[in-house]
Amino acid sequence: MRHLxxxxxxxxxxxxxxxxxxxxxxxxxxxCAADDVACSRRHPQAPIALGTRFHPDVAAEVAGxxxxxxxxxxxxxxxxxxxxxxxxxxxxxxxxxxxSTDDGSVIDFVHVWVAPVTRVxxxxxxxxxxxxxxxxxxxxxxxxxxxxxxxxxxxxxDGDATWAVTSDTTVSVLxxxxxxxxxxRARAPGKTTLTVAPAGLTxxxxxxxxx
Amino acid sequence: xxxxxxxMLLVVAASVLGACNPYLTAQSAAPPGRVARLDPVDGxxxxxxxxxxxxxxVALAVTCAEGGPCHDLTVVSDDPAIATVRPASLGTLQPSGxxxxxxASAVVIVGKAPGTTRLxxxxxxGTRDIRVTIVAPPAVRPVLIGAKDPA
Numbered sequence: 542m543r544h545l546x547x548x549x550x551x552x553x554x555x556x557x558x559x560x561x562x563x564x565x566x567x568x569x570x571x572x573c574a575a576d577d578v579a580c581s582r583r584h585p586q587a588p589i590a591l592g593t594r595f596h597p598d599v600a601a602e603v604a605g606x607x608x609x610x611x612x613x614x615x616x617x618x619x620x621x622x623x624x625x626x627x628x629x630x631x632x633x634x635x636x637x638x639x640x641s642t643d644d645g646s647v648i649d650f651v652h653v654w655v656a657p658v659t660r661v662x663x664x665x666x667x668x669x670x671x672x673x674x675x676x677x678x679x680x681x682x683x684x685x686x687x688x689x690x691x692x693x694x695x696x697x698x699d700g701d702a703t704w705a706v707t708s709d710t711t712v713s714v715l716x717x718x719x720x721x722x723x724x725x726r727a728r729a730p731g732k733t734t735l736t737v738a739p740a741g742l743t744x745x746x747x748x749x750x751x752x
Numbered sequence: 753x754x755x756x757x758x759x760m761l762l763v764v765a766a767s768v769l770g771a772c773n774p775y776l777t778a779q780s781a782a783p784p785g786r787v788a789r790l791d792p793v794d795g796x797x798x799x800x801x802x803x804x805x806x807x808x809x810v811a812l813a814v815t816c817a818e819g820g821p822c823h824d825l826t827v828v829s830d831d832p833a834i835a836t837v838r839p840a841s842l843g844t845l846q847p848s849g850x851x852x853x854x855x856a857s858a859v860v861i862v863g864k865a866p867g868t869t870r871l872x873x874x875x876x877x878g879t880r881d882i883r884v885t886i887v888a889p890p891a892v893r894p895v896l897i898g899a900k901d902p903a
Contacts, residue, residue, distance in 0.1 A: 635810070647841070650811045
């Protein structure tokens with residue numbers, strides 16, 4: 542009887558396409574613009590960096606129905622909390638994030654990992670890693686995004702980073718509405734150093750502005 | 753002779769009644785480095801009960817069926833501080849009876865804290881006791897930046 546039941550379930554499960562959730566009915570991805578390849582929130586498969594927040598975009602695909610009203614709940618809030626629909630990474634580990642309907646019925650769940658940040662690098666908005674000094678002409682802009690790593694693994698989530706330049710008459714650091722990236726505008730010829738400090742670590746890059 | 757037949761009938765009746773209890777099937781896999789498994793505890797004639805082993809923070813989807821998806825399924829945890837159970841909506845059809853299908857009947861079990869407890873499953877098809885053991889996750893080794901591995 543048991544084997545008969547198991548064999549009967551295999552075709553039913555294989556019919557569902559591979560999706561993010563363990564029950565193959567829902568997905569949980571980051572909120573990113575379609576053309577924003579450097580968006581740190583784009584990597585739902587990556588662990589969330591400790592101390593950062595992940596803004597999820599949840600959708601369900603259940604045959605015969607549009608997506609019902611969904612809510613998130615953490616199985617281990619001490620590791621990964623859910624605050625107003627945002628995942629907050631509190632300590633290293635893993636926690637199931639339950640995706641349920643208004644009445645508490647679980648339609649899917651995703652195990653999400655939290656990892657400490659061991660390294661910070663800087664990248665351009667197009668995702669290209671910054672490996673050396675940057676040269677800008679006066680009036681030129683460049684958008685910088687810090688990338689968080691655990692060893693060789695890129696982490697997701699965005700946190701409150703401190704941005705500072707040694708000479709703000711040379712380069713201005715401007716917000717662009719995103720919490721994790723900044724737009725730099727070259728104002729006057731000279732040299733300066735940009736230092737970004739997210740998650741308790743720092744990354745720096747030298748910038749030279751020419752006329 | 754008639755006494756022997758009576759005993760045999762009792763045994764057959766007991767086995768038939770035992771076989772009427774619903775069967776449980778895991779519908780999700782364990783994440784890497786964590787435990788999430790459902791195993792039957794076999795009796796002499798059929799499955800006596802079930803046992804579940806889960807890591808803290810891990811969820812496991814389980815379906816209930818006996819000749820078809822279970823009706824009026826409820827599962828209650830003796831200690832929700834150790835393991836909780838939530839009803840689940842699994843949008844798949846399972847065979848029901850000889851020539852019909854019905855939506856699967858499922859729950860999700862969540863490991864909350866290390867320890868052992870028991871889940872009481874009730875449905876129109878019968879009952880099941882599930883012994884649940886929740887294990888602590890492996891300790892995360894802190895990474896010291898710039899430090900050499902002592903090994």
